[in-house]
Amino acid sequence: MYYTLKRLFDSKRLPAENLKKAVSVFGWIDAGQYKQITGTDYSTTTT
Numbered sequence: 001m002y003y004t005l006k007r008l009f010d011s012k013r014l015p016a017e018n019l020k021k022a023v024s025v026f027g028w029i030d031a032g033q034y035k036q037i038t039g040t041d042y043s044t045t046t047t
Contacts, residue, residue, distance in 0.1 A: 001028040006037045016040070 005022055008014035016038050022028040023042055031042035 009037050
């Protein structure tokens with residue numbers, strides 16, 4: 001799932017807000033993988 005989400009994020013088809021759901025709601029990726037994809041810490045971007 002990581003590679004699919006990364007591809008979608010890199011092609012601007014998946015915004016960071018929706019990518020957060022892949023961590024918190026679905027558990028498809030962890031916070032470290034979120035940082036690898038977006039370049040920002042997961043903990044600082046959650047509300």
